[in-house]
Amino acid sequence: MKSFISLEEAINILNDNVGHLDVEEVNLIDGIKRVLATDIYSTIDNPPFDKSAMDGYAVIAEDSKLKEKIKVIDKVFAGNLCDSIVTSKTAVRIMTGAPIPSGANAVIKQEDVTLRDDNYIILNNSVKENENICFKGEDIKRGTLLVKKGKKLDYADIGIIASSGIEKIKVYKLPKIALISTGDEVIDIADALMPGKIFNSNKYSIISRIKELGYDIQYTTHVKDIENQIEECINSISNNIDIIITTGGVSVGEKDLLNEAIDNINGKRLFWKVKIKPGSAVLCSKVNNALVISLSGNPTAALTAFELFVKTSLEKMCGYEKLEVKREEAILCDNFNKKSPQRRFIRGRVVIEEGKQMVYITQIKSGNGILSSNLNSNCMIEVQGGNEGLKVGEIVDIIKF
Numbered sequence: 001m002k003s004f005i006s007l008e009e010a011i012n013i014l015n016d017n018v019g020h021l022d023v024e025e026v027n028l029i030d031g032i033k034r035v036l037a038t039d040i041y042s043t044i045d046n047p048p049f050d051k052s053a054m055d056g057y058a059v060i061a062e063d064s065k066l067k068e069k070i071k072v073i074d075k076v077f078a079g080n081l082c083d084s085i086v087t088s089k090t091a092v093r094i095m096t097g098a099p100i101p102s103g104a105n106a107v108i109k110q111e112d113v114t115l116r117d118d119n120y121i122i123l124n125n126s127v128k129e130n131e132n133i134c135f136k137g138e139d140i141k142r143g144t145l146l147v148k149k150g151k152k153l154d155y156a157d158i159g160i161i162a163s164s165g166i167e168k169i170k171v172y173k174l175p176k177i178a179l180i181s182t183g184d185e186v187i188d189i190a191d192a193l194m195p196g197k198i199f200n201s202n203k204y205s206i207i208s209r210i211k212e213l214g215y216d217i218q219y220t221t222h223v224k225d226i227e228n229q230i231e232e233c234i235n236s237i238s239n240n241i242d243i244i245i246t247t248g249g250v251s252v253g254e255k256d257l258l259n260e261a262i263d264n265i266n267g268k269r270l271f272w273k274v275k276i277k278p279g280s281a282v283l284c285s286k287v288n289n290a291l292v293i294s295l296s297g298n299p300t301a302a303l304t305a306f307e308l309f310v311k312t313s314l315e316k317m318c319g320y321e322k323l324e325v326k327r328e329e330a331i332l333c334d335n336f337n338k339k340s341p342q343r344r345f346i347r348g349r350v351v352i353e354e355g356k357q358m359v360y361i362t363q364i365k366s367g368n369g370i371l372s373s374n375l376n377s378n379c380m381i382e383v384q385g386g387n388e389g390l391k392v393g394e395i396v397d398i399i400k401f
Contacts, residue, residue, distance in 0.1 A: 001269040007308065007325070007343060010274045014284060014309065015323040017270055018291060018316045021173040021242065028161055031153050033214040034171035035319030040147045042164045045137035050100040051078075053132045057091040057113060057121060058104035061129040068123045069116075076101060091121060100133055107132035140164075150321050172319035175242035178219040178290075179206055180233055182248040182258075183297055186222065202247045202295075202302050205374075209306065215314060225249065231261035238265075238288040242317060245310055248297030251281045258283050258294045267292065275385070277344045279305035300373055304345050307380065307399060327382065327397040330359035336383065336390040343385045347377035350398055359398055377401070 002009070023037040052058065059070060070091045076082035078097035086092055086103035094100075094107060109132065112125040140146070146164065147157045153171075161169065186200045193199065200222065210217050219237055223229045225248075234244060249258040250272070262269050267287035273280055278301035283294040293310050295302040308325055316323040330350050338344075347363040359381060363373040382397040383390065390396065 002271045004273045004275060005271055006275055010271055010282075010284070010309070011312070011323060011325060013270050014313055015316070017286060018313050018323055020319055021175060021317050023170050024173050025168050025170050028158060028167055028169055031161075031169050031171055032155065032158055034153055034174070036147055036149055036151050036153060036157075037170040037172050037319060039145060039149050040161055040164075040166065040169065042140045042142055042144045042146050043166065044164055045142045046140040046163055047134055047136060047138065050136050051134050052094045052096055052098050052100060052107045053134050054096050054107065054109055056094060056107045056109045056132065058086055058094045058101050058107050059091045059123075059127065060086060060088060060104060061106040061127050061131065063089055064106065064108060064123050064126040066123065066126060070121050070123060072119045072121055074101070105129050105133075150319055152318075152320075172317075174215055175314055175317045176218045176240065177210060177215060177314075178237055178241045178244045179203065179210075179217060180220070180230075180244065180246045181222045182225060182230060182246060184225045186248070186297075188222070201299055202297065205299065205303060206245060206247070206306060209303070213311065213314065225257060227257045227261055227264070230257055231265045234261065234267075234287055234290075234292060235265040238290040238292075241290050243310070243313060244287070244290045244292045245306075246292065246294040247302050248295075250283045250294045250296060262287065262292065274305075275342050276304070276308070277340075277342055279308065279345070282309060284309065300347075303374060304380065307401065308345075325399060327399055328357065329395050330357040330379075330381075330398045332361075332381070332390055332392060332394045332396050333358050334361040335392055336361060336381075338389060340383045340385060340387040344383040344387075345380040345399075346383065347373045348379050348381040348398060349377055350379045350400065359396065 070089055072093055073090045074082055074084035075093040076098045077095045081099055082092055082101040084092055084101060086101050092101045106127040106129055108123060108127045114122040114124060146160050181200055181203050185197055187197045189199050207217055223233050249256045262285045265287060267285045270284045272283045274282055281296045282305045285292040291313060295305045312323045312325060346361060348359045349362050350357060350359045362377045379398045379400045
């Protein structure tokens with residue numbers, strides 16, 4: 001097992017030890033926020049026929065001289081077909097989306113004609129050939145790649161797949177997730193707060209974040225700082241769970257028992273401690289079929305490590321090509337006057353102002369256990385090790401939540 005390693009090395013180790021889950025077929029509507037397991041190609045031309053781009057009259061463009069008198073011989077709505085054939089000096093009343101009648105090669109807008117009572121129209125403008133017509137396959141041709149494998153599906157992806165009449169798709173399975181909190185001092189919010197005890201905020205923060213990311217949690221429990229209880233709990237679920245998250249017990253105190261517990265159940269410890277602040281005390285292991293990521297009991301440290309290690313591992317399991325921390329650049333709007341001997345992550349809020357991505361520091365107080373630093377934040381600002389401080393206007397890397 002490696003210890004006190006760089007963030008990059010930790011991510012590489014996880015990338016080598018976390019694989020994709022199996023593939024399953026689901027109804028298209030259930031594919032939202034799931035990762036596609038196969039490329040999806042269009043099975044039809046879209047639109048599947050030549051259609052009108054607006055309400056008006058289907059005509060022959062060559063007949064559309066100013067003030068030309070044209071006889072209206074039929075009417076067609078979207079979803080219907082027109083049996084009439086447009087010939088010289090004739091037109092078909094047509095609605096947006098309706099198929100173009102045979103013989104017509106343009107559509108004149110209804111506001112560009114004057115309607116006469118005797119089924120005739122007077123053309124007040126001319127039209128060019130093919131004007132106001134959407135042609136078959138103009139948007140998407142049959143065989144076009146619609147959505148690439150590995151894409152996390154959003155509403156636009158679902159819509160474009162549906163436009164091709166595809167009812168079922170193959171996606172990666174969602175991971176089975178367990179959360180085990182540890183610590184004699186931790187109690188549930190339903191219990192009375194006694195001297196020396198704290199409420200289990202980590203449980204509720206982490207479960208909420210998991211649900212916010214689109215996952216469900218299958219198992220959650222709390223165990224005391226008793227070695228055999230911790231190891232028995234992990235071991236008992238490790239064959240039926242994909243990722244086990246634990247909080248507390250990963251530092252160097254007498255009751256920090258996770259390292260020994262993993263060894264006692266013949267788990268493989270991948271790394272322990274990463275050169276970051278907060279969140280340095282993190283242990284990653286493999287036990288039977290499960291990846292075990294053990295976070296600090298300190299709330300800010302736990303949530304920082306969650307974003308860096310748990311979120312990225314879940315993404316890889318669900319079909320992302322590789323496990324990686326995704327960064328973007330933003331312009332810093334506040335000074336940060338602390339020295340950072342090692343890499344540091346501080347809470348921030350990113351906004352768009354005048355087309356630029358700006359980030360404000362929301363973390364007023366510092367410390368691993370400061371819960372209030374998470375309020376109003378939607379990203380982490382990355383401060384490189386050895387930095388003497390940051391100034392307003394600097395370009396910084398951010399990690400969005």
